[in-house]
Amino acid sequence: MDKLLLRAAMLGSVRELNELAQQNTEILLGTTLRGSTCLHISSDFGHQEFSMSVLAINQSLLSSINLDGETPLIVAVRTGHVSLASAMLEMCHQLELSNMILKxxxxxxxxxxxxxxxxxxxxxxxxxxxxxxxxxxxxxxxxxxxxxxxxxxxxxxxxxxxxxxxxxxxxxxxxxxxxxxxxxxxxx
Missing domain, CATH: 1.25.40.20 (Ankyrin repeat-containing domain)
Incomplete structure (x- = not known):
């Protein structure tokens, strides 16, 4: 994962996210050594605005799975970010991703x-x-x-x-x- 994107995800910086994605949206597909995407990272920190901004750019990241087998939704719930988890759950419904909810x-x-x-x-x-x-x-x-x-x-x-x-x-x-x-x- 790009270090600037990792930093942005940890801080929840939507401005930095937008700047990086504007240059190359494929940057969002990068992962850490544990297979976590920027959406996993922002979910871990509870950055709802950042997470929703990521999903506005690339909805497929909602289905990403890290090496622990966790979806970003599971990460949000596991770390106690209920509001973010609820927003992701709603998006799963809209995108008809019930299989990701069950994963x-x-x-x-x-x-x-x-x-x-x-x-x-x-x-x-x-x-x-x-x-x-x-x-x-x-x-x-x-x-x-x-x-x-x-x-x-x-x-x-x-x-x-x-x-x-x-x-x-x-x-x-x-x-x-x-x-x-x-x-x-x-x-x-």
């Missing part, structure tokens, strides 16, 4: 896993409405979103996931969401 990272965590794990209830509820496929996801530790929601005490999210018939309920060590509820002292 898990290398640990098997999808964007719903990350939203729940980080306590973003409103975003998690929005994600359950987006696609029920997210509720079926089970990561490499055998954790479903429902299991994590119950353990995290996110009752509103747990209840919503229980309404989705295809939601997975599995958890680690051959446990499930009911085991987690009992452990938390909240059966049923």
């Amino acid at each position: 898990p990272d290398n640990n098997g965590d999808n964007v719903l896993h990350h939203a729940i794990r980080n306590g973003h209830s409103d975003l998690a509820l929005k994600l359950t409405a987006v696609g029920h496929g997210l509720s079926k996801g089970v990561n490499k530790y055998n954790e479903s979103p429902l299991y994590i929601a119950v353990l995290s005490g996110l009752n509103d999210v747990s209840e919503k996931l229980l309404e989705i018939l295809i939601s997975s309920h599995v958890g680690i060590n051959n446990r499930n969401a009911l085991h987690a509820a009992v452990t938390k002292g909240n059966p049923g």
Whole structure:
């Protein structure tokens, strides 16, 4: 990745982005050694204006995946930038990129896993409405979103996931969401 673009992404400098892209839009396709694009970097820092400016120039970056298997949407959720994640989620809908919303990272965590794990209830509820496929996801530790929601005490999210018939309920060590509820002292 061009060092000036990396700097602009880290600082969220839309002016520098526009100057670089004006010279050559292909510059946005560069990646770091970990495979992150400028959109991954700006998502990590929560620079919403920069991220939306990048996507106005090249929407395909929304589908980019780094070496950790993360989309920019997952990075935004994982790092707690809910407003940016919501804007990206909306753009995924507009561009009919539901497959990118469902894409898990290398640990098997999808964007719903990350939203729940980080306590973003409103975003998690929005994600359950987006696609029920997210509720079926089970990561490499055998954790479903429902299991994590119950353990995290996110009752509103747990209840919503229980309404989705295809939601997975599995958890680690051959446990499930009911085991987690009992452990938390909240059966049923």
